[in-house]
Amino acid sequence: MNADFTLLIPEFILAGAGFLVLLVDLLLPREQEHRRNAFTSATAVLGLAVTGVVAATTQMNTGESFHDGLLFIDRYSLLFKVLFVGIGIAVVVMSVDYVAEKMSHPGEYYALIIFAVLGATLMAESGELLTAFISIELLSFSLYVLVGLSRGDARTAEASTKYILLGAISTAIMLYGISQLFGVMGTTRFTEMGGLLAAAGDWDMTLISGFVMVLAGLGFKLSMAPFHMWAPDVYEGAPTPITALIATLSKAAAIALLLRFLAEVGSGAVHEWRMPLAVLAAATMVIGSLSALPQTNIKRLLAYSSIAQIGFVLVGIVPNTVIGANAVLLHVIGYAFTNLAAFTVVIIIELKLGKETIADFAGLSKRAPVLAMIMTGALFSLAGLPIFAGFLTKFYLFTSAVDKSLEWLVVVAVATSVISLYYYIRIVREMYITETEDESKLPVPALLGLLAWVLFAGTIAVGIYPAPFVDATNAAVTVLTPWVAL
Amino acid sequence: MGLILFYILGGLTLVAALGVVTTRNIVYGALFLLVAMSGVAGLFVLLFAEFLALVQLLIYGGAIIIVILFALMLTRTTDFSVATEHRRWPMAAVISLALFGLLAGAAIGDSGDYNTYQRSGISIEELGKGLFENWAVPFEIASIVLLVALIGAIVIGRSGEEEGGEGDQG
Numbered sequence: 001m002n003a004d005f006t007l008l009i010p011e012f013i014l015a016g017a018g019f020l021v022l023l024v025d026l027l028l029p030r031e032q033e034h035r036r037n038a039f040t041s042a043t044a045v046l047g048l049a050v051t052g053v054v055a056a057t058t059q060m061n062t063g064e065s066f067h068d069g070l071l072f073i074d075r076y077s078l079l080f081k082v083l084f085v086g087i088g089i090a091v092v093v094m095s096v097d098y099v100a101e102k103m104s105h106p107g108e109y110y111a112l113i114i115f116a117v118l119g120a121t122l123m124a125e126s127g128e129l130l131t132a133f134i135s136i137e138l139l140s141f142s143l144y145v146l147v148g149l150s151r152g153d154a155r156t157a158e159a160s161t162k163y164i165l166l167g168a169i170s171t172a173i174m175l176y177g178i179s180q181l182f183g184v185m186g187t188t189r190f191t192e193m194g195g196l197l198a199a200a201g202d203w204d205m206t207l208i209s210g211f212v213m214v215l216a217g218l219g220f221k222l223s224m225a226p227f228h229m230w231a232p233d234v235y236e237g238a239p240t241p242i243t244a245l246i247a248t249l250s251k252a253a254a255i256a257l258l259l260r261f262l263a264e265v266g267s268g269a270v271h272e273w274r275m276p277l278a279v280l281a282a283a284t285m286v287i288g289s290l291s292a293l294p295q296t297n298i299k300r301l302l303a304y305s306s307i308a309q310i311g312f313v314l315v316g317i318v319p320n321t322v323i324g325a326n327a328v329l330l331h332v333i334g335y336a337f338t339n340l341a342a343f344t345v346v347i348i349i350e351l352k353l354g355k356e357t358i359a360d361f362a363g364l365s366k367r368a369p370v371l372a373m374i375m376t377g378a379l380f381s382l383a384g385l386p387i388f389a390g391f392l393t394k395f396y397l398f399t400s401a402v403d404k405s406l407e408w409l410v411v412v413a414v415a416t417s418v419i420s421l422y423y424y425i426r427i428v429r430e431m432y433i434t435e436t437e438d439e440s441k442l443p444v445p446a447l448l449g450l451l452a453w454v455l456f457a458g459t460i461a462v463g464i465y466p467a468p469f470v471d472a473t474n475a476a477v478t479v480l481t482p483w484v485a486l
Numbered sequence: 487m488g489l490i491l492f493y494i495l496g497g498l499t500l501v502a503a504l505g506v507v508t509t510r511n512i513v514y515g516a517l518f519l520l521v522a523m524s525g526v527a528g529l530f531v532l533l534f535a536e537f538l539a540l541v542q543l544l545i546y547g548g549a550i551i552i553v554i555l556f557a558l559m560l561t562r563t564t565d566f567s568v569a570t571e572h573r574r575w576p577m578a579a580v581i582s583l584a585l586f587g588l589l590a591g592a593a594i595g596d597s598g599d600y601n602t603y604q605r606s607g608i609s610i611e612e613l614g615k616g617l618f619e620n621w622a623v624p625f626e627i628a629s630i631v632l633l634v635a636l637i638g639a640i641v642i643g644r645s646g647e648e649e650g651g652e653g654d655q656g
Contacts, residue, residue, distance in 0.1 A: 108641045131624045138631045145638030205592030
């Protein structure tokens with residue numbers, strides 16, 4: 001049994017950074033809100049950055065299983081670790097002005113973001129159901145608190161109550177499913193479960209219900225239909241940087257776990273789950289795209305759009321191939337850049353105008369041309385138009401499904417992409433064509449403006465020069481051995 | 487003997503659990519829950535899981551029920567009048583019964599496939615070794631989860647206080 005704790009150094013640094021942020025907050029005088037905000041956010045960014053650098057420099061060639069497969073420290077988890085740390089830094093940076101204006105408790109706020117990143121990292125590493133479960137809980141608990149943190153209006157209270165209650169129920173369902181799987185198989189380690197399943201003949205009811213419940217629990221975190229109902233309300237009510245965190249970090253972590261779980265456990269029994277998952281993928285895309293049409297609040301619209309995006313991701317998981325997995329990872333990276341860029345613009349608008357309806361974007365091309373351009377780029381990327389990340393990654397996703405003759409699923413995916421183009425274009429039209437009376441320039445805060453530029457550059461980089469990203473995802477998927485062997 | 491005890495404890499647990507969902511008075515609900523939890527602890531004893539039974543009684547039967555009762559005492563009951571007037575209970579009942587039927591059917595139908603062990607007691611020493619050696623990682627993660635929950639409880643509780651203290655007349 002390998003219990004070499006030096007493998008977990010990045011995780012220890014991350015946890016330590018969380019405590020350090022709390023300590024810095026404690027040491028500074030309470031009255032100096034502004035200084036506390038600046039110092040704690042700087043500490044958080046530093047801690048996240050050090051974690052990312054240490055992981056990327058020391059674990060490039062590691063392929064170890066820790067404690068007989070409780071955790072896997074390999075290229076796959078490294079890719080996600082770096083991605084999550086990046087998301088964490090972006091969210092902390094986009095929070096600085098927001099926290100100063102709208103929230104108290106900066107120390108706790110940034111520390112919880114770090115703990116959320118830690119939970120997500122452990123999810124991507126877990127190779128065992130109980131470890132995965134407790135990691136999901138770490139991520140979820142941090143998010144529950146973060147959603148409820150802002151100085152409350154009724155929407156925030158509703159969002160946080162809904163999130164906690166539904167999250168607790170989905171957790172209970174998942175835990176029950178895990179207990180059933182353990183009852184039948186006598187193990188919760190992915191690799192051992194995979195071996196048992198491949199050898200098993202027909203599935204009995206306990207096995208099926210156990211899997212359905214575990215996938216339902218994960219589906220809730222992913223906001224996969226029919227477990228998506230919470231997403232719009234929570235997205236709307238949460239502080240906007242936390243909405244961005246939920247849309248990127250928690251989704252990417254759930255995908256990381258789902259992908260490893262299905263590859264290691266389900267690969268030998270793909271005929272059992274391919275069709276149900278394909279139908280859910282189609283339902284998720286259709287529901288997400290159609291419900292986005294009548295939305296007037298930009299955060300609700302992005303919530304439905306993120307539901308549809310999860311449907312696209314599932315299109316790459318259903319084929320059960322390493323090509324599909326590759327496309328999924330690439331899409332997750334591109335989607336993180338794109339969504340964070342869009343949310344950065346939304347935050348700037350919200351801070352300057354105090355609202356976040358689509359009508360508030362009217363005339364933005366005159367008031368802040370750069371912001372309008374970045375928002376347009378992000379929306380086009382979400383819709384899947386060329387030169388942006390979304391086009392390339394969606395193309396890979398759809399090809400991987402065609403390879404396994406799932407043409408009908410691709411037809412649904414393309415159709416919903418076209419529908420989604422309509423509601424993304426609506427915002428673009430608002431920004432460029434609708435006339436407004438107020439044409440005064442909007443001042444763009446330096447830090448947020450810079451962040452928007454960086455994320456926008458990332459969106460385009462994935463779209464036109466994907467080589468370095470593809471190298472990383474290629475190396476990552478080699479650890480999904482059952483799929484590589486196919 | 488074991489079988490008779492099983493039916494007594496199982497029946498007690500079931501009746502108490504039904505009481506939790508059917509009673510209109512939320513305090514009675516909490517007390518019914520206590521009985522159900524104790525019944526489950528008894529079932530654990532029958533399975534030679536003494537440690538689990540002890541934990542079940544201490545944590546669920548003791549701590550959790552007391553926290554629920556405290557929460558009920560400290561919040562004004564009028565806030566919850568809406569919660570008991572749910573008109574959609576027939577739908578909830580149908581869905582719950584269907585799920586129960588499905589899971590019970592699965593458990594009974596597939597009982598032959600379950601891993602069966604020779605039931606015997608596990609010493610607390612072995613449990614401790616398992617928890618702190620083989621399962622040290624999830625155990626450590628759980629401690630951070632608790633820390634996050636603690637931070638959350640304090641921060642959210644305190645922010646209500648700063649905004650004029652409407653909610654804490656207890």
